[in-house]
Amino acid sequence: MSQAQINSYQAVQAEIMKRIQGREWPPGTLIPGEMELAEAFGCARATVNRALRELAETGILERKRRAGTRVALNPVRKAVLDIPITRHEIESRGAAYGYNLVERTRAGPTPTVQARLELPADADMLHVSCMHLADQRPFQFEDRWVHIPAAPGILEAPLDRLSANEWLVQEVPYSHGRILFSAANATPREAELLEVAEGSALFIVERTTWLACSPITFVRMSYRADYSMVTEL
Amino acid sequence: MSQAQINSYQAVQAEIMKRIQGREWPPGTLIPGEMELAEAFGCARATVNRALRELAETGILERKRRAGTRVALNPVRKAVLDIPITRHEIESRGAAYGYNLVERTRAGPTPTVQARLELPADADMLHVSCMHLADQRPFQFEDRWVHIPAAPGILEAPLDRLSANEWLVQEVPYSHGRILFSAANATPREAELLEVAEGSALFIVERTTWLACSPITFVRMSYRADYSMVTEL
DNA sequence: CAGTGGTCTAGACCACTCG
C-alpha cells in the first residue's frame, strides 16, 4: 500500500494543504482529479469533492470543469468576518454595555443617504443616532436612517432603551446588504461624542440592507482609532 | 400533494429564506428536522443537509445536535472578504498599476514587529517598504518585515520591480494568518508618500502570516481616506 | 465530444447532547 486511509473530508484537506505547504504542489500545479484522489486516499469521491470544494471557497484552489483543479497562482484569499450586534461585541470583550439615544427624528433623507438607499428625497424616514458605551466609555457612534414603510413598527420601538440595530434584527428580516469599511477624520460632533480630539482618525463602517429590492436601513458606525477589527485566515 | 418538488440545495435554501423573510419562521423558531424537510420537499436528506449547513455557516441558522435547527435570534452574520494582491485590486478597478520600492534594509525588528510575530529582538529580518500607485497616484503604502530564515530566497528577490507580497505569495506557502483593520492619523512620512495632509485619516490593514508555528511576515498597509473596502452579505 | 467537476440519491453509521 502506498497511502494510509484518509477517509474524512478534513483529513483530505489536511493532506492537500500539507502537499501545498511542502511545495510538493507549488502554486499553479494541476492536481489529480477527484476520482484519482479518492482512489489514492481510499475514500469516496464525494468526500474528496467536499474537501476540494471548501478549499476552493477559501481561494486556495481554483476549480474549472474539464480543466481540473489547480493550486491558485494568485490566491485571492477569502477571510470571513463576523458582524455581531454591537452590544454582543462589547460584552464578549468582557466590558459592561451602555447605550444612549442621541437623536430620534422623522425626516427626509440627506443626499448621501438617498444615494445609498436609492430612495426619493421625500421618502418617509426615521433618523436615529446613538452611542454605544463599553465600561462607561464611548465605543461606537451609530448614525442610522430607517425607511419607515419597510419597517413600520420602528415608530413604536422603545429606542430609548434598545438600539435600532437590535430591534431591526429581531423584527425586520432582510435579504442582502452591503458593508463598506473606511477611515475618516472626526467631525467636531463625532469628536465630542467619542471623546477624542477633533480630526482624530475614526474607523468607519457603513451598512445598507434590503429586503428583496426594497431598501430598509442605512447606518454609519464610527469607532475610535483604538478600535480594530480582526479576522483570521 | 402539498408541496412542489424542491430537489436542489439552492432551491431548498431559497425556500427556507422565503419562509424566514416572510416571517413564517421568525427569529428563534425551531424549524423542522432534516428528515421531515426532505420528505416535504421531495428530496434526499443530504440535499437538505447541505442547504441548512451553508445557511448556518453564514449565521442565518443555528444548528445543534439533538436540539435541532433554529432561525438565529442574534444573527452574527458572516461576511466574506476578498483579500487580493494589491496590483490586482488596482487593475480590477481599471487603473494602471505602478510600483516604487522605498526602502530595503536588513535589520532587527522594532518592538511592535517583535510583538506581532513573537520573535526575539535579534531576529534576522528584511525591512521592505514600497508604494503602490493607481494611475500614477498614490494608492497604498506598504511597510513590511520578512523573517529571513522563513523565506531565505527573499534576499535575492527582485524587489525593485516586484512587490514583496507578490514574490511571497508565489514562493512561500503559509498555513494561517491574522488580519487587523483599523484607522490612524497619517504620520509626516505617510502623509508625504500618500500625498495627503499630515494627520489625515488613513485606513490601515495589518497582516501577519505563519507557516505552522513559524512566523513569516508582518505587513502594515496604509490607504488614503478615500479608499474603502466593500463586502456584500 | 470527452472528461472534469457539480450535484442528487438512498442508505448507513456515528457523535453529540438534551431531556
Place this chain on the structure above:
DNA sequence: GAGTGGTCTAGACCACTGA
C-alpha cells in the same frame, strides 16, 4: 437513552468547457 445533525459511501446523471 433517544433523536438530532454530521458524515461517509457507492452509484448515477448532468452541465460545462477546453482540447
